[in-house]
Amino acid sequence: MLTAFPTDSDCRAYLANIRWTGKAVCPHCKDKEKKVYSYKNNRLYKCSGCKKQFSATVGTVFESSHVSLKKWFVAIYLFSSHKKGISSHQLGKDIKVRQATAWFMLHRIRHAMNNDRSFKGMLNTIVEVDETFIGGKAKNKHKNKRHKGTQGRSTLDKAPVLGMVQRNGNVITFPIKRLHADAMKILIKLKVDPSAIVMTDSYRAYNGLSERFNHKVINHSAGQYVNGDIHTNTIEGFWSQLKRGLDGIYHWVSRKHLFRYCDEFEYRYNTRKISEVERFNRVLTHSFNTRLLFVDLIKRKTKR
Numbered sequence: 001m002l003t004a005f006p007t008d009s010d011c012r013a014y015l016a017n018i019r020w021t022g023k024a025v026c027p028h029c030k031d032k033e034k035k036v037y038s039y040k041n042n043r044l045y046k047c048s049g050c051k052k053q054f055s056a057t058v059g060t061v062f063e064s065s066h067v068s069l070k071k072w073f074v075a076i077y078l079f080s081s082h083k084k085g086i087s088s089h090q091l092g093k094d095i096k097v098r099q100a101t102a103w104f105m106l107h108r109i110r111h112a113m114n115n116d117r118s119f120k121g122m123l124n125t126i127v128e129v130d131e132t133f134i135g136g137k138a139k140n141k142h143k144n145k146r147h148k149g150t151q152g153r154s155t156l157d158k159a160p161v162l163g164m165v166q167r168n169g170n171v172i173t174f175p176i177k178r179l180h181a182d183a184m185k186i187l188i189k190l191k192v193d194p195s196a197i198v199m200t201d202s203y204r205a206y207n208g209l210s211e212r213f214n215h216k217v218i219n220h221s222a223g224q225y226v227n228g229d230i231h232t233n234t235i236e237g238f239w240s241q242l243k244r245g246l247d248g249i250y251h252w253v254s255r256k257h258l259f260r261y262c263d264e265f266e267y268r269y270n271t272r273k274i275s276e277v278e279r280f281n282r283v284l285t286h287s288f289n290t291r292l293l294f295v296d297l298i299k300r301k302t303k304r
Helices: 008-020 069-081 088-095 099-114 181-191 233-250 258-270 276-285 294-298
Strands: 036-039 044-047 126-134 159-166 171-175 197-201 214-218
Touching: 008 069, 008 276, 069 088, 069 099, 069 276, 088 099, 099 258, 099 276, 099 294, 126 233, 159 181, 159 233, 159 258, 171 258, 233 258
Parallel strands: 126 197, 197 214
Antiparallel strands: 036 044, 126 159, 159 171
16 A cells, blocks of 8 residues: 555555546536636646535545544554454554544545445345344453343443344444344335345344244244254354454443444445455545534434
């Protein structure tokens, strides 16, 4: 990555080429017919229509950032290529920025990943559905951080996440406040094609799915984990990857930002069949027309 983009000018030219494929378009008026003039070695542009100046970074995750594009490119490559992610502490050391700056950069990159809507379509054929809890076991926590009655499926100190994965296809996750059967079924109906075969465990919240889907159940409570092609091993494998990343790399994730981390691991899983360079280019492509402001990132309530 360092040899491919040795200077900021190289990064800027590469970004402009991916964004406009040779012909700059004003991000303000978005009129493709208006002529755009470039100057200062293609660092700045001016639209002949609205007369406004702009650069290749306007309207992207890089806009108004004091971090060089070269460091941004390295950050995106490292972040997207690591199977379990990279912490803000480590990224800060690698690209020589403050930990707080690296933390904000990583969230901006996650925001760009979530902007790739091609993975948010309907799931079909065989779809496995399962739920998990993020937060760790109460017995492993300090005594003053334990809550009474937090065994099993308690959401007092654990955050539930609903997941759906199409076999040999994409995964979709939904951090939710609690395991409400009706809400879970609504999400499943929104994201799973009616023609799909839906496979779940025997959790009671999935009762009634047979009214809309061909619903197959594997009974984990009876020690049954595989019955022919009926199982939920694919989605459970994704949960294992997600938890190893959260526990091993990030160590702790707040409920407020959990959906961003789920988006990150979701994106890596859904791009597992492409190369690291293709994934890097894909993140760059979806960094346009989306910009996460710091004030929105740290505000008390965050909407997905």
